[in-house]
Amino acid sequence: MSLKDLKKLPYLGVGLGLRRQLFQDILKHKKDIDWLEIAPENYIHRGGEPIDRIKTAMKYFPVIPHGLNLSIGGTEDFDPVLINGLKKFFKLLNPPWYSDHLCFNYVDKTYIHDLIPLPYTKEVVKLVADRVKKIQDIFQIPFLIENPSYYMILDHELSEADFISEILERSNCGLLLDINNVYVNSRNHKYDPVKFLNNLPLERTVQVHIAGHLNKGKIIIDTHGESIITEVYKLLGELLKRCSPKAILLERDFNFPKFTELVKEIKKIKKIEKLLKKAA
């Protein structure tokens, strides 16, 4: 997929992660939410209420898949159970793009069920770029890689920004820029988040994630279980001065507040986006 193809993708607006516990409230607040994101691994090879929920959601919203277990950075061959499940599910969803995290989590036919960071080396760049091309061939829609939060560095032959940039350019894919992860990583690994953004090919940003995190003092954990803090909103503003993504998503996975609080966050994100679009 070329940069041209990425630019032709539809503009979706500001959306919310679809969680079972939020579904009824989401339906009551349709006018405030532009689109929904789901983890496809929670729906493949399933029927009943989960699929019924997706079909209902699709009547009112674009529903976009954001994966958890593709292990795009791993050496293990892609799991056919996952790939076949996704192929079937995407026939229902018909999404404009699909994304997953720049990590590995499938080794020796075993799933770790978390997002393990990759060594930042040239060898891994080649590996990931080849695998991204395979995925784009399989699904025939643009694939986006997300910058994950990470708590350890395995190898830094390349900087994080260079590592991500080289993969994006080499595989010609899109970027899902998680702005909360940029903040969390910049605090945990002590670097300037704006400089980090400046070193990425932000013209490849198709989608943005924004979320809350848990500050434990010595370390910050990317939990998606808290409200977004001011610094992360500011960083979003910095990002939107530099690029115009097609979609922004508020992630909230647990510890849910009153739904009106989530609507407030969505409205704030929309306000920031509108202001910066006007200024551009």
Add this chain to the structure above:
Amino acid sequence: MTLKDLKKTEEAIKDLILFDSSWKNKKLTGQFPQKVLQRLKIYKELVKNSFDSLFTSIYPHTYKLIKKDWTNIYKKYLKECPPDSPMLNRVAKKLPKFLSKQTDVLKKYPFISELAQFEWLEVEVYEREETNGKRKSIEQLNPIHEIYKFEYPITKIVNMIDKKQLVKNIKKENLNLIIYRDPKDLKVRLFELAPGTLAYIELLKRGLTHNEAIDILIDFFKINNQDKNTFKKNMGNLKKTLKQNQIIVTN
């Protein structure tokens, strides 16, 4: 770092996160500097928390009984049944079979594997994929179901746990259940099956019609001519009940 090295690193990280015993293996831990090992423990904790949450939500009653031994059970379970599915809740699928071999737990709770099986079947029926066969407008057994013949009174045990009663000295007591998904509201329902009802449903499951099933049952139970009509009437009422409960459905 070559791809071979990367594969070695992946395997070591997988072992250190999933398998507790691997932290005693200096060949594995020696591959990483201390700072990385400290941070690997964060991932180990995140995965454990996620799996704990998964098991307590899928097996709430089983978990309450084995809570005290959970850490050891969890470690042993992951080693014997490493997560092989991209779907998170399938990590918990093999717990009933695993528990059927845990003699210590079975001594205390001989029904524990059946209790776990019951809780898993509820999940499986809830999310089972529909098979898109040819849609005929006929009556048939609800295709989304499981029939299970329990040796212990599992539903009674579940009630006792819910009421925080002491679950002790539970004697064997056969319980035949059909666990099925109501096509109207997609909820999971249970229906206890008397032996005759079980026999009837098993015949429907083989593709027999109501009348064919009745003929077989009349033969099997050696029902005499005098009682045939009463039997047929009773079976007609049974069929009505099963229809009302969405165990027999019309596509």
